[in-house]
Amino acid sequence: MNDDQRASLLADIYLLLFLALICTMAVLMALTPNLTLNTLYLGVTVVMILMTYFFGVIVGLMANLAFIFVQAVVMIYLNTTQHAMFSLMMIFWLIMPLLLSVTFYGMTRRLTQLQAANAKLRADMMKRGAFDEQTNLRTTVAYIQDARVFIETNRRFQLPVTTVIIRVRYYNEIRRMMSEQQARDLLRLVSDTITSATRDNDITYSLDQDNPTWAILLFSNQPGAQIAADRIKTNFAKNLQRSTSLNALEILLVVGIASWDADKMQSPYDFMNTGIKETEYDVAR
Structure with missing residues (x-):
């Protein structure tokens, strides 16, 4: 298996994992009754996925760690001051954003590698080929x-x-x-x-x-x-x-x-x- 085939396979695997995590998150959100926190956490998760995509995996991981810390602080505050009770299933928000960010980053990274390989192949073909792409003349x-x-x-x-x-x-x-x-x-x-x-x-x-x-x-x-x-x-x-x-x-x-x-x-x-x-x-x- 060459590098392009390996990158394509990994991109497919990351895509399937990402979709499976999305489905799992949707089910867990439906099973937890706290609509406000679910909606808020979902928005934060989307932002962190975009941060991972645009700024890299290190920034994404730091944002996820910060989000885990904020969740812990919010839960402690609400339980101690408001005496609010939360379902134990809400714990999935501690790990789900991180998994989504990592799988999405893995998929896009492999796709970027494939795009770069295709661009290089196209340039090499034009360089070695019989026609110039820009002028439409023979080379x-x-x-x-x-x-x-x-x-x-x-x-x-x-x-x-x-x-x-x-x-x-x-x-x-x-x-x-x-x-x-x-x-x-x-x-x-x-x-x-x-x-x-x-x-x-x-x-x-x-x-x-x-x-x-x-x-x-x-x-x-x-x-x-x-x-x-x-x-x-x-x-x-x-x-x-x-x-x-x-x-x-x-x-x-x-x-x-x-x-x-x-x-x-x-x-x-x-x-x-x-x-x-x-x-x-x-x-x-």
Whole structure:
């Protein structure tokens, strides 16, 4: 049994225990005639369960100990000064809030563990998967797979294969001036611009999110790829001016273009890295 299965099983067990305790408490409340104290203690119990959930088990245990002490003081006071008689069954309030708090905390803790595991799994799947969740573009994994097909086509049919790598000039400096929403808007704007400016048989990829990097694979030579790159830059400048969240920022794209050369390149990684290296020599305009 792995950790996730164990956490799921324990969450189910704690849930069943919590429900069983709720049913037991309801029966005991019905058997004890003191409606006022039952209602008061029930409200305090709910508060302590919430305290355990929001502030942790230590705070919850301290609150329960304090509640036990208060109950003892209340019973002594009422018996000595008011001579009130209470059913012995009222003693269940000494332990029931504590049991409810512990089982509820155990259940929620295991559920939190499962949620964290699911979030990590989702992130890992997106990282290793073929599509980027934020931009809906193919990722580096897909780029390498598709580049092999393009390279093999080049070898067999002598079709020119070129990659265009696109980055945001001085992104790290610009990122410090942007909010999280603006950063997301920028990723979306560049992705949409590239997608709309390329041909149907050109494939667009999102290679990196930390230093946003896009790539295009084309059956084209360098002059043809340069035309596509210039079109992307021109369209991006126009779209940037129309963006209400980004038009106040001076954002430029830099482009690197590399054609497949079997004599100098050994793998799709060489192909991609050559294009990335070429972005350093682009004078953005």
